[in-house]
Amino acid sequence: xxxxxxxxxxxxxxxxxxxxxxxxxxxxxxxxxxxxxxxxxxxxxxxxxxxxxxxxxxxxxxxxxxxxxxxxxxxxxxxxxxxxxxxxxxxxxxxxxxxxxxxxxxxxxxxxxxxxxxxxxxxxxxxxxxxxxxxxxxxxxxxxxxxxxxxxxxxxxxxxxxxxxxxxxxxxxxxxxxxxxxxxxxxxxxxxxxxxxxxxxxxxxxxxxxxxxxxxxxxxxxxxxxxxxxxxxxxxxxxxxxxxxxxxxxxxxxxxxxxxxxxxxxxxxxxxxxxxxxxxxxxxxxxxxxxxxxxxxxxxxxxxxxxxxxxxxxxxxxxxxxxxxxxxxxxxxxxxxxxxxxxxxxxxxxxxxxxxxxxxxxxxxxxxxxxxxxxxxxxxxxxxxxxxxxxxxxxxxxx
Amino acid sequence: xxxxxxxxxxxxxxxxxxxxxxxxxxxxxxxxxxxxxxxxxxxxxxxxxxxxxxxxxxxxxxxxxxxxxxxxxxxxxxxxxxxxxxxxxxxxxxxxxxxxxxxxxxxxxxxxxxxxxxxxxxxxxxxxxxxxxxxxxxxxxxxxxxxxxxxxxxxxxxxxxxxxxxxxxxxxxxxxxxxxxxxxxxxx
Numbered sequence: 001x002x003x004x005x006x007x008x009x010x011x012x013x014x015x016x017x018x019x020x021x022x023x024x025x026x027x028x029x030x031x032x033x034x035x036x037x038x039x040x041x042x043x044x045x046x047x048x049x050x051x052x053x054x055x056x057x058x059x060x061x062x063x064x065x066x067x068x069x070x071x072x073x074x075x076x077x078x079x080x081x082x083x084x085x086x087x088x089x090x091x092x093x094x095x096x097x098x099x100x101x102x103x104x105x106x107x108x109x110x111x112x113x114x115x116x117x118x119x120x121x122x123x124x125x126x127x128x129x130x131x132x133x134x135x136x137x138x139x140x141x142x143x144x145x146x147x148x149x150x151x152x153x154x155x156x157x158x159x160x161x162x163x164x165x166x167x168x169x170x171x172x173x174x175x176x177x178x179x180x181x182x183x184x185x186x187x188x189x190x191x192x193x194x195x196x197x198x199x200x201x202x203x204x205x206x207x208x209x210x211x212x213x214x215x216x217x218x219x220x221x222x223x224x225x226x227x228x229x230x231x232x233x234x235x236x237x238x239x240x241x242x243x244x245x246x247x248x249x250x251x252x253x254x255x256x257x258x259x260x261x262x263x264x265x266x267x268x269x270x271x272x273x274x275x276x277x278x279x280x281x282x283x284x285x286x287x288x289x290x291x292x293x294x295x296x297x298x299x300x301x302x303x304x305x306x307x308x309x310x311x312x313x314x315x316x317x318x319x320x321x322x323x324x325x326x327x328x329x330x331x332x333x334x335x336x337x338x339x340x341x342x343x344x345x346x347x348x349x350x351x352x353x354x355x356x357x358x359x360x361x362x363x364x365x366x367x368x369x370x371x372x373x374x375x376x377x378x379x380x381x382x383x384x385x386x387x388x389x390x391x392x393x394x395x396x397x398x399x
Numbered sequence: 400x401x402x403x404x405x406x407x408x409x410x411x412x413x414x415x416x417x418x419x420x421x422x423x424x425x426x427x428x429x430x431x432x433x434x435x436x437x438x439x440x441x442x443x444x445x446x447x448x449x450x451x452x453x454x455x456x457x458x459x460x461x462x463x464x465x466x467x468x469x470x471x472x473x474x475x476x477x478x479x480x481x482x483x484x485x486x487x488x489x490x491x492x493x494x495x496x497x498x499x500x501x502x503x504x505x506x507x508x509x510x511x512x513x514x515x516x517x518x519x520x521x522x523x524x525x526x527x528x529x530x531x532x533x534x535x536x537x538x539x540x541x542x543x544x545x546x547x548x549x550x551x552x553x554x555x556x557x558x559x560x561x562x563x564x565x566x567x568x569x570x571x572x573x574x575x576x577x578x579x580x581x582x583x584x585x586x587x
Binding site: 053054074139167170171173183 | 432451453457460461483492
């Protein structure tokens, strides 16, 4: 069987989790598969989506929920997308301005992530009583786990982000500057942009994404559905190269990060890229260091497996955020977009894969083992901030 | 409303739109408080450079029906796929208030695509001229090195380079670059 297309263009956004694409290109892992890949740095998620749709890009790093929203035609062009590979887990955090951080300190009863959300709820209520403008919090895109994690965290403390807070979207790299200028009071964004804002003194990191949902899905490698159908061998070759890149990165992220810096893919000081991996980021009302486990998982814990239950969770959050028109039957598309079958076909012969495409979330405080095709597969902890158990079987998305 | 970091291109487009009797309410560079300006000016159509990071801000506004009684939607009807494809390739994107006359919208988008394309062609030409110029300089330099160090005539030097290019399947400027490297090394 042969590669259908050798010369490929892949899109990415400057973020720590574009590293699998960058490493596969810079280390020659794509070339090992007979592929000639050009990486294209893009300025917005909207443009990544549009360039994929019109065929200017063959594949791209994609916010996981975008694969669903584009397939459903929510907020833009409708084009069926496919992902058969998750680029990793975790990587987000919430950072607030120094002023809001100080205000939260006055209201907080406990320093936990839930305590911080509760304190934020009190600030919101006080502002409303005093007739002041609502807090402005930024995420990167309406269909993003940044949006859903932020809303989920706030909802756990009884704050309805849609009603009580003004939500805006900004490019990741502009979060820090907007915080400094007082245009926003906080943001939820992927690394390195929390570390950058903290290192430059623009704000304080309040919660890691891991504290809201341990080992949550984040970016995926996405392609257009028709493209996947017409280029099965090329797709498989791309996934093999990305898989090798992810394993290499996970082995020693500190050794891999300079690729982002040197290749001018993510234009920030290397020290800031390294902060979360060195445990140097201080987090929470108590400003304690957080370990590496709070941030990117590139390969271990079956991080690249495209869990259909992750897609279920996202569909539920879309519905919860009022993004799903009643007429849209999102449940029908989950299995068409989240192609665990392709992942299984590519990697099933070489390692043990989870037996099922769906798993529950929130039941494991520690790493655990699920049934696998060739012996048990170790997965990461998966607690949710509100201690809830999420079961895809009872999800409205599958109803 | 036009959002573009290239003032020259934006000015061209503004003139073209005015010629068609459209009013341009604002011309903005990116990252300059776009959300506030949209809320204040309530433009019917926003034409934006596809490489502007502000696009995600607009898409977010479009997703919030609460704040915006006249939501801005991307030019995204099923029938307009071909137009969108032309727009993306020309490097431009459009956001349009719901319920606008489709014919008028099409005219605006077509004008924008045409202007962006023109600019793209101009820029490509400039870049090509620039690389051609750089290539020629490099070839001349390699030629001069051969003439000085190998005591070749100009014609012989050029012939030698062309032979190398054909033997190795390399572009002439690449051969020239190799020659320059070799002489640079030997001079160190």
